[in-house]
Amino acid sequence: MNPSGVQQQVKARSVAGPFDWYRNINKQERRTFWSCKIGYGLDGMDTQMLSFVIPTLIALWGITTAEAGLIHTSTLIASALGGWIAGILSDRIGRVRTLQLTVLWFAFFTFLCGFAQNYEQLLIARTLMGFGFGGEWTAGAVLIGEVIRAQDRGKAVGMVQSGWAIGWGLTAILYAVLFSLLPPEDAWRALFLLGIVPAVFVIFVRRLVKDPEIYQQAKAAQKTEAPSHFYEIFAPGMLFTTLRASLLTTGALGGYYAITSWLPTFLKNERGLSVLGTGGYLAMVIFGSYIGYVISAYLTDLLGRKKNFILFAVGSFIIVLLYTQLPVSDGVMLWLGFPLGFFASGIFSGMGAFLTELFPTRIRGSGQGFCYNIGRALAAFFPLLIGLLSQKIPLGLGIGGFAAVSYGVVILAALSLPETRGKELEAQ
Template sequence: METQIGSIQSPQPSSPANAETAPSHGFFSWYRDITANERRTFWSCKVGYALDAMDTQFLSFVIPTLIATWGISRADAGFIGTATLLTSAAGGWVAGILSDRIGRVRTLQLTILWFAFFTFLCGLAQNYEQLLVARALMGFGFGGEWTAGAVLIGEAIRAQDRGKAVGMVQAGWAVGWGLAALLYALVFSLLPAETAWRVLFLIGLLPAVFVIVLRRLVKEPEVYTEHKAREAQASEKTSFAAIFSPRLISTTLRAALLTTGAQGGYYAITTWLPTFLKTERGLTVLGTGGYLAMVIVGSYIGYVTSAYLTDRIGRKRNFILFALGSMTIALAYTHIPVNDTVMLLLGFPLGFFASGIFAGMGAFLTELFPTSVRGSGQGFCYNVGRAIGAFFPFLIGHVSQQMSLGHAIGIFAAAAYGVLILAALTLPETRGKALEA
């Protein structure tokens, strides 16, 4: 049996993830203490998430080319992004259920193959409708990969270092984002734009090769295999609907509010800030490689810092700290007069806080749910937040017809992060919680 949600167990020596050893105090000393299998799991999840981010970010770079080549509107281009987010939410939940049924590693393999294949198909699209369908199907695997990878690494690493390890895996997103930017610059410098955008998507098939590594090197977490053995012995299976049982429903709903706040705030800031700063402030630095590099570097350092802090000061305090930082940045961007030089520098804290808040999410959701429905619970909560958050850009655009765009961004960002803070305050602190089969 799993311990009651929110309780803190003393570590169990039977599993590497729960081994009773002293906490790691150095920034990366935890990595030296983990086993070879845990290191393979860590790097497999990190590389998988970076490749996921790379394939996902290709679209943002080629939208101007698609508008010029096919003559589609900005609304049409934006709808591709919205469709991808909504299907990724569905894919994340399905992958969570699958990871409880067929295993964390196998689900991770399937989701990587899925998003790589449909990214490749995007490069073969002959019209807008075909690209929309291929990209939406790609989103199904994109959302699923996060869920499967987060559960896998969360179960593989010992309790006292789980936050650092899962957060460092999450930092792979910034690496993939940067890789997408570099590939975009390289491909578009060598080929004409009408061909280059297709080549960029075709490159997206390469992550499929990574599945061979996963099949050979990565094993299921011990806590999961022990649970499946006991489940088979008892001849009974737990339904994914158990996350809505009287025992777990309160945790499920509050965790969903937490992720909704994080993702709603992120989409509110990142979707509309460039438009606001270009149209109402007349800034030109937003479209430059220097500004993008500043945001990406800030994101990576934010992920790493948050990963360390979530084990150091606790999950809840870390969420609140980064939520307050994100709110401050949103208000600074929309209410303080700035020039291009100041805006370039502000790209760093924007990436740092808005992205870094997600580093603690995987470990926290892993610890909130029992092993039998850990994937289902994590997949549902994170992706409900993604689905609801996807509507924030639309709502801001609608409300901005009645007030300034800057005020609309500030209101929605503050509301989103306020919801996150309230949810964090009501949820149990899980730092150091051991996972049991």
């Protein structure tokens, strides 16, 4: 064979296909990947149930929109605390064991929501569910981030994150089926009762998935050294990183909540659009979310973590401007649902990998859990602030203003943080 032919073959082998990273991981890594992806999907399924049943509960129990909003806010605040605690636990008792506990927790309390007899009982059960919902994200993100090699970490973690959109879509299907077969007063309970299904998943995790080798090495080293403590993320060498990473998550989550919490109300009440109540619009948003997660997963390895955050932050803000400033019809709104889901959800694909790479192994769970969930806690107040501000200025202006500030914070935080693409993790 001539030299040029050999060079062409070598070049062909060096061009990696989009799924070569998956083919190259071993059996244990694949089990970890699927356990985290399925876990995220089940988390998304249980978490999204409330948004589907709230209209029914408003009609059956006569609760106000303020009371309904309190359930959402209390769930988010509890999830922030649960995520932080889960991060600390994952450093102490292991990534896999923490994942098991968080899945069991949110499955049990979602199931319990189906037995609520009044608003107060539902509020308590749903708030308690939030601890597990937030904790599962932290445990899963740390686990998958540590088992995948550096050059493919962004793709793998982002693909895991896409499981959320699948769970969201599954909830939409279950809602449609149950509410077509059962009367509303029984259907909403049946939906929550199905939330126990993720508990079965824990059996699979317990039997087949192990803690990452790098974590096991770090724990072994701690037997001869001083044990790690969660407050190390606030030590002089780590404090600035922790603060900047927290700003990044606050901006991304704040922008997401500003868009998803108030935009439908604005479009329905102030623009008079009816498409928002259709399954087609919701399906378009969910489909856009899934594609956004997947594309962002590849871009975060291709472009780098920082450039990817900036790209999706700018895209999200542009979508908000289109929604709030341009006169749009139902048909246009239907198609805009795709880029809305694409950018607003896709920005999170690179988050898990980036936070994994910012913190050393001994405090990775604590750092990742704190940064993501303090961002969630602070962002949980954004919908409330927009609502208060809308009493003095147009709602669309409030949404746009908060989104601009939020995604501006994402860009500034991303620019100030180090680029970590390709970073090898160390057992320290």
